Amino acid sequence: MIKIKNLHANIDGKEILKGINLEVKAGEVHAIMGPNGSGKSTLSSVLAGREEFEVTEGSVEFDGKDLLDLAPEDRAREGLFLAFQYPVEIPGVSNINFLKTAINETRAYKGIEPISAKEFLAMVKDKSALVELDAKLANRSVNEGFSGGEKKRNEIFQMAMLNPKLSILDETDSGLDIDALRIVANGVNKLKSPNNATIVITHYQRLLDYIVPDFVHVLYNGKIVKSGGKELALELEEKGYDWIKNELKVESEK
Amino acid sequence: MTTAELTKKDTFLATFSALQFNEDSYFKGLRNDAKNELNELDFPTSKTEYWKYTRLGKIVNNTYTLGQPEKIDVSNFLIPNLDAQVLVIVNGHVVADFTSVDGVTVTSLSAAKKQNIGGLKKYFNTLSQNKKEIFLAFNNAFHTDGIYIEVAKNKIVEKPFHIINITTGNNTISQSRNLVVANVGSQVKIIESFVNVGGEKNFNNHVSEFVVAENAVLEYNKIQDKKETNFSIATEQIYQEANSNFTINTATFNGALVRNNLTIEVDASNCETNLNGLYLGKNKDHIDNHTVVDHKKPHCNSNEVYKGILDDESTGVFNGKVFVRQDAQITNAFQQNNNILLTDNAAAYSKPELEIYADDVKCSHGSTTGQIDEEAIFYLQSRGISKKGALKLMINAFAKDALEKVSIEALHTYVDNKIEQELS
Ligand SMILES: Nc1ncnc2c1ncn2[C@@H]1O[C@H](COP(=O)(O)OP(=O)(O)O)[C@@H](O)[C@H]1O
Numbered sequence: 092m093i094k095i096k097n098l099h100a101n102i103d104g105k106e107i108l109k110g111i112n113l114e115v116k117a118g119e120v121h122a123i124m125g126p127n128g129s130g131k132s133t134l135s136s137v138l139a140g141r142e143e144f145e146v147t148e149g150s151v152e153f154d155g156k157d158l159l160d161l162a163p164e165d166r167a168r169e170g171l172f173l174a175f176q177y178p179v180e181i182p183g184v185s186n187i188n189f190l191k192t193a194i195n196e197t198r199a200y201k202g203i204e205p206i207s208a209k210e211f212l213a214m215v216k217d218k219s220a221l222v223e224l225d226a227k228l229a230n231r232s233v234n235e236g237f238s239g240g241e242k243k244r245n246e247i248f249q250m251a252m253l254n255p256k257l258s259i260l261d262e263t264d265s266g267l268d269i270d271a272l273r274i275v276a277n278g279v280n281k282l283k284s285p286n287n288a289t290i291v292i293t294h295y296q297r298l299l300d301y302i303v304p305d306f307v308h309v310l311y312n313g314k315i316v317k318s319g320g321k322e323l324a325l326e327l328e329e330k331g332y333d334w335i336k337n338e339l340k341v342e343s344e345k
Numbered sequence: 346m347t348t349a350e351l352t353k354k355d356t357f358l359a360t361f362s363a364l365q366f367n368e369d370s371y372f373k374g375l376r377n378d379a380k381n382e383l384n385e386l387d388f389p390t391s392k393t394e395y396w397k398y399t400r401l402g403k404i405v406n407n408t409y410t411l412g413q414p415e416k417i418d419v420s421n422f423l424i425p426n427l428d429a430q431v432l433v434i435v436n437g438h439v440v441a442d443f444t445s446v447d448g449v450t451v452t453s454l455s456a457a458k459k460q461n462i463g464g465l466k467k468y469f470n471t472l473s474q475n476k477k478e479i480f481l482a483f484n485n486a487f488h489t490d491g492i493y494i495e496v497a498k499n500k501i502v503e504k505p506f507h508i509i510n511i512t513t514g515n516n517t518i519s520q521s522r523n524l525v526v527a528n529v530g531s532q533v534k535i536i537e538s539f540v541n542v543g544g545e546k547n548f549n550n551h552v553s554e555f556v557v558a559e560n561a562v563l564e565y566n567k568i569q570d571k572k573e574t575n576f577s578i579a580t581e582q583i584y585q586e587a588n589s590n591f592t593i594n595t596a597t598f599n600g601a602l603v604r605n606n607l608t609i610e611v612d613a614s615n616c617e618t619n620l621n622g623l624y625l626g627k628n629k630d631h632i633d634n635h636t637v638v639d640h641k642k643p644h645c646n647s648n649e650v651y652k653g654i655l656d657d658e659s660t661g662v663f664n665g666k667v668f669v670r671q672d673a674q675i676t677n678a679f680q681q682n683n684n685i686l687l688t689d690n691a692a693a694y695s696k697p698e699l700e701i702y703a704d705d706v707k708c709s710h711g712s713t714t715g716q717i718d719e720e721a722i723f724y725l726q727s728r729g730i731s732k733k734g735a736l737k738l739m740i741n742a743f744a745k746d747a748l749e750k751v752s753i754e755a756l757h758t759y760v761d762n763k764i765e766q767e768l769s
Pocket residue numbers: 102103107125126127128129130131132133134143
């Protein structure tokens with residue numbers, strides 16, 4: 092589904108991603124863990140197409156296409172979805188209207204006729220129930236005045252509405268209480284299929300009890316320094332990130 | 346006072362001196378008063394505070410010929426799906442006769458003067474006489490024609506009036522003049538489109554007076570949409586009596602130089618006043634809204650929202666003054682101006698002002714000028730919306746409350762479509 096090869100990216104001339112290699116296949120769930128500032132959000136932003144970041148080296152193939160060559164909206168239309176770590180508040184733009192616009196622009200891109208009002212409303216009802224998002228929130232301005240947990244649930248609601256091939260969840264768990272965490276995880280699990288894939292970015296193992304990953308990667312200082320199965324997450328939780336840092340130090344001293 | 350400016354005023358006076366007015370001595374007297382006033386007045390300079398951000402060189406340095414009456418096909422200017430009585434002004438002249446409907450007198454101003462109709466003498470040229478403004482004085486002295494609408498007591502007019510105020514020709518000058526009287530308990534809605542048919546550098550100096558009598562409701566919607574390089578100065582004087590409700594919505598889509606001078610005198614209790622505006626600047630457009638709301642009596646509410654979206658090298662100017670006089674206790678006055686600059690070369694000058702002499706009042710004012718939120722644009726793009734589509738959503742959201750008081754549905758749709766068109 093996605094093949095990231097030797098990806099390097101800068102912001103303001105400072106290198107943040109220093110050669111990322113990662114392949115995710117359909118049906119898989121990958122977790123990316125790592126301490127604050129290691130470059131997790133940068134990786135998601137680069138994949139989603141944020142212009143502030145400059146890709147200096149490497150390639151990303153998404154479903155056979157050169158992802159880095161596509162405008163952000165075309166990446167989304169091709170089936171990439173990013174649940175933002177910090178969802179943006181957009182006063183005056185209705186959550187529902189913008190989603191309808193998004194769905195119809197994506198349909199137009201694929202040469203499909205616009206969604207009917209009836210079908211759309213049914214979908215809104217269905218998907219907002221999935222993440223237990225209050226119908227009132229669905230109708231409000233995008234994220235405006237939402238609590239932290241509501242914003243995260245709204246991200247998963249949008250994901251459900253857009254039905255992406257690859258979803259990247261950037262710390263969707265942080266700031267969530269256990270109930271909200273369960274709701275979000277449950278939503279993600281229900282959307283899982285053999286045809287789509289998920290990258291879960293988190294720094295807590297807790298989420299991975301609910302969304303069980305096939306692979307766990309540790310991102311540190313702009314590189315994936317360790318990969319393994321779901322037990323790696325438990326090991327990290329137990330030993331902390333210093334364990335990785337020390338291990339890397341030992342290696343570099345060899 | 347410099348010689349050069351005197352000469353410009355003289356040039357204007359000479360142009361207008363060719364006009365002949367076949368009016369009775371009362372109306373001639375009013376014109377003469379204004380001519381005398383003009384002796385004392387001059388075109389504003391860069392030092393005139395009231396005109397600080399709007400240089401008039403483009404208008405006053407030009408030489409004009411008088412705009413002439415013409416028959417114009419107005420089908421392009423009609424508002425789709427709007428059932429309205431259409432009234433046409435061309436270059437300050439009214440060329441057709443109107444049929445008055447039951448309870449409403451509709452006629453050209455010149456005909457109204459000849460017939461000395463109803464409330465005409467009582468109200469015409471009476472509002473804000475203490476305001477010494479050269480463009481108002483020019484219009485008082487040399488206006489040609491316009492629309493007179495008087496709504497009878499308690500008459501509720503269902504069908505809106507749509508005035509289409511057209512200018513044509515290169516370097517023509519015209520001075521149209523309207524008077525609207527909504528008598529006690531009446532209700533009426535008016536739309537006025539200011540448009541041009543071809544022509545460059547034509548200048549329309551317009552004045553409208555509105556009397557909103559006790560318990561009357563008047564909505565005036567103003568669409569300014571002059572393509573090409575044309576100039577407009579419009580002065581609106583409104584007088585509100587007790588329990589009345591006045592709303593003005595001003596949508597400015599185009600105009601090389603547009604200046605609106607709006608003064609609303611709220612001279613009785615329990616009035617509601619809404620003054621809202623949306624302006625979209627492009628190229629080198631210069632759009633200036635100066636508004637005054639003068640609260641003189643207690644228990645009144647006024648709401649003012651003006652929003653500007655300024656692209657290319659356009660400039661928006663907003664100056665809103667709210668006076669709350671000593672007697673005007675329990676006044677609620679709200680005022681807001683927000684601007685979005687779409688380029689680094691666009692500019693907004695915003696000056697909201699409150700002058701409060703009463704102590705038991707609720708007043709607020711605010712002004713913001715900023716860029717479009719790039720984070721929000723990216724967020725929308727990341728959901729599959731094109732950059733342009735995202736910009737449109739953001740701008741519509743920004744502009745929305747500026748024109749929410751437009752109560753005529755077909756006009757609402759028309760304006761929404763215009764916004765969409767102008768932005769693409
Ligand atoms: N817009 C930015 N401008 C400058 N530096 C940035 C910007 N965004 C992120 N960084 C830097 O990039 C590094 C990685 O940040 P980020 O990708 O947000 O890490 P994570 O998500 O793993 O916590 C940090 O050192 C951060 O300071």
